[in-house]
Every structure is written in structure tokens, then in C-alpha cells.
Amino acid sequence: MNQLKSIQTIGIILILLLGINNISFAAPIQVDIKYLYYRNGWDNYKTLKDGSVLYREKDFLKIIFTPSQHAYVYIFSKGSSGNFYRIFPQREFKGKVVNNFNPVSAGKNYYVPKKDKMFSLGGVAGKETIYFIVSKHADVELESQYNQILHARSIKNPADEVVASRALEENVLNRDITDIVYDPMSAKETPKPVPVYEITEAGKRFTVIRDRLLSCEGCVLGVTYELR
Numbered sequence: 001m002n003q004l005k006s007i008q009t010i011g012i013i014l015i016l017l018l019g020i021n022n023i024s025f026a027a028p029i030q031v032d033i034k035y036l037y038y039r040n041g042w043d044n045y046k047t048l049k050d051g052s053v054l055y056r057e058k059d060f061l062k063i064i065f066t067p068s069q070h071a072y073v074y075i076f077s078k079g080s081s082g083n084f085y086r087i088f089p090q091r092e093f094k095g096k097v098v099n100n101f102n103p104v105s106a107g108k109n110y111y112v113p114k115k116d117k118m119f120s121l122g123g124v125a126g127k128e129t130i131y132f133i134v135s136k137h138a139d140v141e142l143e144s145q146y147n148q149i150l151h152a153r154s155i156k157n158p159a160d161e162v163v164a165s166r167a168l169e170e171n172v173l174n175r176d177i178t179d180i181v182y183d184p185m186s187a188k189e190t191p192k193p194v195p196v197y198e199i200t201e202a203g204k205r206f207t208v209i210r211d212r213l214l215s216c217e218g219c220v221l222g223v224t225y226e227l228r
Contacts, residue, residue, distance in 0.1 A: 032066040053226045075112060076130070080126025131220055
């Protein structure tokens with residue numbers, strides 16, 4: 001009888017442990033994030049949101065994110081011309097090694113394009129969109145579609161690039177949509193300090209409050225701004 005009870009007890013413990021592991025595995029990826037833009041002479045960065053207006057040759061763009069767990073992140077920029085560019089992951093930015101690779105690590109701050117660099121804004125005026133995708137696994141289809149875009153560019157075939165870009169955009173737009181909670185700690189009564197990002201740029205130090213991505217597996221966040 002005692003032996004039977006021991007076996008039952010062990011069985012219950014194993015079931016509980018398996019349940020806890022499954023809950024942990026199913027937990028969504030939490031991502032702290034900040035879309036920023038800056039103009040020389042400003043006292044601090046501003047938060048880039050849907051509908052923001054930025055100016056060519058004047059404003060600069062930067063993205064910072066911190067995942068809560070091991071994950072795969074893909075960030076694409078769609079210009080007013082309709083062209084797609086992957087800005088994360090990438091090995092180089094304008095000839096400078098940045099080594100922003102997947103998978104990303106839990107608790108690590110990632111700076112796009114680089115901690116001490118920003119994207120300068122030029123090109124054609126119009127609407128531009130940044131797509132942010134996070135997943136627990138590598139997105140083989142998405143990576144393959146972007147490689148097709150790169151191949152079309154390498155052989156200077158604009159028609160194939162348009163076809164490949166449309167396929168990638170369809171993939172992105174068919175995903176569930178997520179959003180950002182801006183300044184998520186402000187509405188909570190907590191003694192904990194508000195989490196921030198500290199940035200040093202051109203000898204100046206800036207502090208910005210982190211935002212929070214409402215994440216779900218493979219969802220997409222799209223932020224569209226106007227470039228003038």
C-alpha cells in the first residue's frame with residue numbers, strides 16, 4: 001500500500017512539473033522596445049509613432065529593443081518607393097560592422113543600426129513603414145523571401161525585385177497585428193524605478209523611457225511615418 005502511494009505521489013509530481021514546463025514554454029515573448037528619432041540641437045530623442053512627420057537630411061532614426069527570452073527578430077523598412085530593406089539582422093551598416101544577428105538573447109539591449117549610430121533619412125518623400133516581427137523560431141520562409149529580393153538586386157533585375165517584394169509584403173501583412181504600450185509603467189503604482197534606455201550620442205547622454213510590445217508568436221508591428 002505504501003509503495004502504491006509513493007508511486008502515485010511521484011506521478012503527481014511529474015505531472016505538475018511537466019505542466020509548469022509547458023506553461024513556461026508557452027509564455028509569450030515580452031519585448032521592451034523604443035522607436036526614436038532625433039534632430040541635431042534637440043535636448044532629447046522623440047518617440048516615433050504612427051503618423052509622425054520626419055524630414056529628410058535633418059532627422060535621424062534609431063530602434064532599441066530588449067527581448068525577455070531567446071528569440072528571432074526581423075525588422076524591415078519599406079520606403080516610399082516600395083522597396084524593402086531588412087535592417088535586422090544585418091552584419092554591416094554603411095561599411096561598418098554591427099554584427100546584429102539572430103537568435104537574440106534574453107535581457108540584452110539591441111541597437112539598430114548600432115549603439116553609437118543612427119539611420120540618416122533621405123530618398124523620396126512619402127510614407128515609410130517599419131515592420132517588427134518576433135518569433136521563438138527562425139522564420140525560414142521570411143528569410144528565403146528576402147534572399148530573393150537580394151538576389152534580384154544583385155543581378156539588377158527590377159521586375160524580379162518587385163515580385164519578390166510583393167511576396168514578402170503579403171507574408172508580413174497576413175500576420176496577426178500587435179501594438180506598443182507607450183510608457184507601460186506610468187499607469188502602475190509601483191515603487192520600482194521606471195525602466196529606461198540610456199544613449200550616448202556625439203558626446204551627449206540621453207535617457208528615454210522604454211515602451212512595451214504586445215507580443216504574440218510571429219505577429220507584426222507596423223509603424224508608418226511621413227517623410228518630407
